[in-house]
Amino acid sequence: MFDGLSVPALDPAERRARLRLARTPRIGPVSFHEALAHFGAARAACHEIRTVPEAAIASEEQALAELGGRFLVFGDADYPAALAALPDAPPVLSGVGDMRLLGRPTLAIVGARDASMAGRRFAGDLAGNLGKAGFVIASGLARGIDAAAHDAALATGTVAVMAGGVDQVYPPQNARLQQAIARQGLLLSEAAMGAPPVARAFPRRNRIVSGLSAGVIVIEAAARSGSLITAQRAAEQGREVFVVPGSPLDPRYGGSNNLIRDGAILVRDVNDITSVFGRPQSFAQPPEKPVQNGDGRDTAKVVEALGAVPTPVDELVRRCQVSAATVAEILLALELEGRLERHRGNRVSLI
Structure with missing residues (x-):
């Protein structure tokens, strides 16, 4: 229960059908939700659409369990409400680590892979201070800014959203960090076990990073940086976009400074962020009466x-x-x- 509601458990047969539908190669997030709307349920869709066999789901589930993980299916009681509200919400996520982190207020920190030492230090300081303030830090487990943010937030809570399967080590330089997050934080991926982190998967990963978060903080983004995609998705999803400014003579800040020019919130320290959101307790919603029907x-x-x-x-x-x-x-x-x-x-x- 992560959205303040007592949500009935998803019917096991329907949950299994959603897994099969989600893992069918030609079914993406949007077509998955269209199929649910059209057929009324994944079970009905599986009777009409040729989906992956049950054995494939059982095999992946076993491999995930051997890593200490489990599936999080759209409709599960603990599926993050922030993601569920998106039109392209991931049909299924694989998680290894502490799933309870998905129920806490989250902010994303993203930025350059080839970040400066000053940029990495600022990212670490900011992530550490936000963690102490009660926020979980989400990022994409890339080199540079992402890695610095994850590392600084290990003790207080961090979620690493991966472009490949949760069993894939990527990038190799972050292998030890990835293992630490699996033990102390949460590894999360929309990709199937064994799926490599191909180029087209990174923008899809970025929408999850921003979708999980109340706001996205950008540090050292060049004019054509992938972090700008995350910032764009954050704006489309109704999230706040924060940016650390830099010298106009430094190309690593070309995209960052453009975001500020276009209306993003300038960040000098943690207070510029907590002044917008307050403290995490302000996110909490009072318990509400559970709903018993879904028709x-x-x-x-x-x-x-x-x-x-x-x-x-x-x-x-x-x-x-x-x-x-x-x-x-x-x-x-x-x-x-x-x-x-x-x-x-x-x-x-x-x-």
Whole structure:
């Protein structure tokens, strides 16, 4: 229970069907959610779509368990509400480590792989101070800024989102750090076990880094840096974007300074971030009455709560007392019917 709601456990047969559907090669995150909306359930979709066999899921699950990990499936009670609200929410995540970290307020720190010593030191200091303030630090386990942030947040909580499977060591320079995060933090990946970290997987990883987080902090991003993709996804998802400024003569800050020019929040120290979010206890939501059904009444609640004025998705979750995963499915169904419009800042309205 990570979104303030008591969410009924996903039916085991439906959960298994979602795993099969998610691991089918031609089914991506968006088509996965479209299939759920169209067929009503993954079990029904598996009768109509040729999916991977059950044996393949059992084999991967066993390999993951041998690493001390488990699957986190869209619709599970502990699936992160922040991710569930996204239209391209990962259908399944593999996790090795402390899954409880996904229930805590999170901030992402990303930046240059070939970072300067000063940049790495600043990233470490910032991550350490944010950790002491109660935040989990998310990043992408890359060299440079990512590694410095993860390392500094090991004691207080860090989540490393990987582009390849959680059993893949990448980059090789971070092998020892990756092992430490598996013991003390959390390794997380949308990719299947054994999947290599191919180029197209990194932008998909970036959307998870930003999606898990209330805000993304960028340190030393060049004009064509991959960190800018994370910042862009963060803005599209309605997250805050923070940037550490640098000299206009240093190419490592070309993209960073452009983000500040375009409206990102300038960061000098941890206070520039905590002044926006306050302390983590401000994120906590009071317990709400559990919802016992997930059928038409949930849809009616969501539709009744919507109107012509754009409403934040997380507000719908709280107001309707429906799990984030269920709200995401309902919104997708409404969108496919042409009844829903999505707006900047993860807000939606009825058409």
